[in-house]
Amino acid sequence: xxxxxxxxxxxxxxxxxxxxxxxxxxxxxxxxxxxxxxxxxxxxxxxxxxxxxxxxxxxxxxxxxxxxxxxxxxxxxxxxxxxxxxxxxxxxxxxxxxxxxxxxxxxxxxxxxxxxxxxxxxxxxxxxxxxxxxxxxxxxxxxxxxxxxxxxxxxxxxxxxxxxxxxxxxxxxxxxxxxxxxxx
Numbered sequence: 793x794x795x796x797x798x799x800x801x802x803x804x805x806x807x808x809x810x811x812x813x814x815x816x817x818x819x820x821x822x823x824x825x826x827x828x829x830x831x832x833x834x835x836x837x838x839x840x841x842x843x844x845x846x847x848x849x850x851x852x853x854x855x856x857x858x859x860x861x862x863x864x865x866x867x868x869x870x871x872x873x874x875x876x877x878x879x880x881x882x883x884x885x886x887x888x889x890x891x892x893x894x895x896x897x898x899x900x901x902x903x904x905x906x907x908x909x910x911x912x913x914x915x916x917x918x919x920x921x922x923x924x925x926x927x928x929x930x931x932x933x934x935x936x937x938x939x940x941x942x943x944x945x946x947x948x949x950x951x952x953x954x955x956x957x958x959x960x961x962x963x964x965x966x967x968x969x970x971x972x973x974x975x976x
Contacts, residue, residue, distance in 0.1 A: 802864040803828070807848055809858045817861055818844040824863040825870045831925035832870075839903045840922060844872055846896035847918050851876035855915070862917075869905065869921045877915040 803824045807817045821844040822837045832840065844861070851859035855878045862873040882897055900907050904920035 802862045804862040807859050828865045843900045847874045869923050871921045873917045873919040875917045879915050881909040
């Protein structure tokens with residue numbers, strides 16, 4: 793029976809090759825993180841926006857091309873990936889006290905719980921993760937912790953125990969969902 797982790801479903805958007813587009817993109821990152829159930833106060837939201845701003849700006853400035861931003865939840869972590877067309881991995885720059893640029897990745901390294909790069913067919917993905925809070929889940933076992941709806945004619949079952957906790961599975965009947973929950 794097919795199943796998916798709603799928290800693992802990514803949300804991606806394209807950012808045009810203009811630094812004027814970065815403020816909107818960084819706000820979209822925080823808005824999406826909140827929509828997928830990650831809790832953050834305004835201070836943490838500001839830090840996430842700053843990291844997103846730095847990584848997105850680097851992608852645009854160093855390639856002169858659009859980039860794609862992917863936002864997803866991995867457990868209690870927010871993961872943001874920015875894919876650009878340059879294959880060379882970035883490295884934090886050694887900057888002087890009077891330099892106006894070159895500190896972006898140093899900020900990401902200082903604020904993120906983890907960050908790195910991954911080669912990609914398009915070029916590379918620069919990513920960062922930040923541990924955030926999770927909201928309390930509803931107590932009913934068949935109520936998913938997301939506003940996402942199952943496909944028409946399908947029921948959604950939230951697994952609330954065992955190693956597959958928070959998995960959402962689709963079934964065609966209440967009995968099928970009960971069997972899925974019992975098997976978890």
